[in-house]
Amino acid sequence: MTAQSPIATQPAVAATNLTKTYGTGPTAVPALTDVSVTFGAGEFTAIMGPSGSGKSTLLHCLAGLDTVTHGSVRIAGVELTALSDRALTRLRRDRIGFVFQSFNLLPTLTAEQNILLPLELAGRRAGPTAGPDADWLRHLIRVTGLTGRLRHRPAELSGGQQQRVACARALVSRPAVVFADEPTGNLDSRSGAEVLGLLSASVRELGQTIVMVTHDPVAAGYADRVVLLADGRLVDEIARPTPDTVLAAMQRLGAAC
Secondary structure, eight states: OOOOOOOOGGGGEEEEEEEEEEGGGGGGEEEEEEEEEEEEEEEEEEOSSSSSHHHHHHHHHHTTSOOSSEEEETTEEEHHHHHHOHHHHHHHHEEEEEEEEEEOOOSSSSSHHHHHHHHHHHTOSSTEEEEEEHHHHHHHHHTOOOGTTTTTTTSSSSSHHHHHHHHHHHTOOOSSSSEEEEEETTTHHHHHHHHHHHHHHHHHHOOOEEEEEOOHHHHHSSEEEEEEEEEEEEEEEESSSOOOHHHHHHHHHHOOO
């Protein structure tokens, strides 16, 4: 198990006895069974497991993108399962950032407009010279290496640049947690390493909390911790993972499954 630092004792995200079942009766399919796990503030955690292990389902339940059948999910101390649809939408907008494999950028907006979209939707003044977020935005653009690309639309950017725009968009509102679902799945190895380095730097330098689903042991090696699922259950954790230790654990799970 991971040694807990003082900051990690205050979880940004916590799931308790989380169960997710699709369907009812004899056709019911259990996707998650009694999963309890916490994600420390300022920690980069990767979720891994064999195909069908429930890792994407866990991420979606933690992020409030899918409902839970039983159990509890808390983000920054707020119980998701007790929220109305409107309150859940507001929490996702204000406290959660998302990075997806497919980038999910709006093609008609520039890179800058895509980055600023969460602030615009929240009704906050946005832009390099607007309001209290100006310094943060300038810093974020500099860290993501997008200074010369802000006027470009997604079609004018490489895949790695598009994913860096998506990362900046996820970070711009300073969320309690960023959920990343296979963020390097559509990238070549060089672009993938750039995006993973950016996510890792956001943890080290900005104190961000990252929870990432990946199937790639190299990607998982950027994390502080790896949690492993099999058949919808939490089965193991790896502290200070390396690609080799992750690959060995995945091979053991594959043999067991």
